[in-house]
Amino acid sequence: MRRKKRKNIMAELLMILLMVIIIFPLYFMVVNSLKAHEEYVVNMVGMPAQATFQNYIEAFQGKPFGQWIWNSFFLTAAATLVTAAVALLCGYAFAKMEFKGKNFLFQCIIPLMSVPPVAMIIPQFRLIKVMGLVNTRVSVILIYVGIMLPMTIYLMRNFMKTVPDSLIDAARIDGCSSLKALCKIMIPLCIPAVITSSLVNIVWVWNELLISLVFLQKESLRTLMVGITLFKGRFTLNIPVIMAGLVIATVPIVFVYIFAQKYLIEGMLAGSVKE
Numbered sequence: 001m002r003r004k005k006r007k008n009i010m011a012e013l014l015m016i017l018l019m020v021i022i023i024f025p026l027y028f029m030v031v032n033s034l035k036a037h038e039e040y041v042v043n044m045v046g047m048p049a050q051a052t053f054q055n056y057i058e059a060f061q062g063k064p065f066g067q068w069i070w071n072s073f074f075l076t077a078a079a080t081l082v083t084a085a086v087a088l089l090c091g092y093a094f095a096k097m098e099f100k101g102k103n104f105l106f107q108c109i110i111p112l113m114s115v116p117p118v119a120m121i122i123p124q125f126r127l128i129k130v131m132g133l134v135n136t137r138v139s140v141i142l143i144y145v146g147i148m149l150p151m152t153i154y155l156m157r158n159f160m161k162t163v164p165d166s167l168i169d170a171a172r173i174d175g176c177s178s179l180k181a182l183c184k185i186m187i188p189l190c191i192p193a194v195i196t197s198s199l200v201n202i203v204w205v206w207n208e209l210l211i212s213l214v215f216l217q218k219e220s221l222r223t224l225m226v227g228i229t230l231f232k233g234r235f236t237l238n239i240p241v242i243m244a245g246l247v248i249a250t251v252p253i254v255f256v257y258i259f260a261q262k263y264l265i266e267g268m269l270a271g272s273v274k275e
Contacts, residue, residue, distance in 0.1 A: 029250070033243035040240050055244035059231070065245070067220065068227035073252075075137060075212070075223060076205045079144035080198050083152050086145070087197065088190065091156025092182050096168055106157070112150040120147075121214060128215065135218050143215065144205050152197045159193035160186060199260045203253055224249050 032040055034051040043049070059065055093099070094106050124143055125134075133139035163186065171181040187194075212223040228245040231238055 026250075029243050029246050032240050033247045035240050037238055037240055055240045056248070058238075058241050059245045059248065063227055063230060064219070065224075065227065065248075068222055068224040069248075071137075071216075071221060072206060072224040072249075075140055075144070076202055078137070079141045079148065079205050080201045082141065083145050083148045083201055084194055084198055087149060087152035087156045088182070088187060088194070090149075090153045091160050091190075092178075092186055094153070094157040095160035095163075096165070096186070097178065109150045109153055113154065117147050118210060121210070125214065135216060135221065137216075137221065140212055140215050143211055144208070148201045148204070152201065155193055155197045156190065159190055163189055195260045199256060202256055206249070206253060 028045070031047060032044070033055050034053070035043070035048040036052060036054070039049060094102060128134055128139045128143075131139075133142075167185055168181050171185055176184065207225060208223075209225045209229075213226050213229075216222060216226070224245075228242060228249065231242045231245060
C-alpha cells in the first residue's frame with residue numbers, strides 16, 4: 001500500500017515538473033512581451049511592474065508585420081491543402097486498391113519519414129534553381145509538400161485500412177467508381193485523420209524557419225518566423241518586441257488546436273494501427 005502511494009506521489013511530482021517545463025516558455029514569452037526593454041534587463045522572470053502594449057505596436061510599425069503574417073498564412077494553407085489532397089488519393093490507393101508494386105512503393109515511403117529536412121536543403125536548392133523557381137512561393141510550397149507527404153500518406157493509409165472493405169464493395173455494386181467511392185464514403189469517414197494530419201502540418205509549416213529563410217530572399221516574401229528574427233539592431237537585441245511577435249505568431253496556432261482538439265487523439269490512434 002505504501003509502495004503504491006509512493007508511486008502515485010512520484011507520478012504526480014513528475015506531472016507537475018512536466019507542466020512547469022511546458023508552461024514556463026509560454027509564461028516567459030507573454031510576460032516579457034508586456035515589459036519595457038529597460039525592465040526586462042533587470043527583471044527577466046517576474047511579472048511586469050507596469051504592463052505595456054508598446055512592444056506589440058512596435059512590432060507592427062517597425063516592420064511589414066502584416067505582410068509576413070499573410071505570407072505565412074498563404075504558404076501554410078496552400079501546402080497543407082495540397083498535402084491533404086495528394087495524401088488522400090495515395091492513402092486510398094495503398095489501402096483499398098490493388099496494383100503491381102504496391103507494397104514495395106509503400107515500403108519506400110516509410111524511410112522518407114526519418115530524413116531530416118536540413119539534409120535535403122542543398123539538393124533541393126540546386127533543383128529549384130534549375131527549375132527557375134528561386135524566390136517564389138511555389139518552390140517553398142513544393143518543398144513543404146514533399147517533406148510532409150510521407151507521414152501524411154502513412155497516416156491516411158493506416159486510417160483507411162480500418163474502414164471495412166464491405167462499404168467500398170457495396171458502393172461499387174451500386175455503380176460507384178473508385179473516385180466516387182473515395183469522395184462519398186472514404187473522405188467523410190477520414191475527417192479525423194485529415195484534421196489530425198493537417199493540424200500537425202499546419203504547426204510545422206507555420207513555425208518553419210530554415211527553408212523559408214533559404215528559398216525566399218525577397219523582403220516581400222518573408223514569412224513571419226523569418227521576419228521575427230529581424231527584430232534586432234546591429235549591437236542590441238530587443239527581446240520584449242521579439243516576445244510580442246512570438247505571441248502574435250502563437251495565437252493562430254492556439255485557435256487551430258482549440259478547433260481540432262476533439263479529432264486529434266482519434267486520428268492519431270487510428271493512424272497508428274498496424275496490420
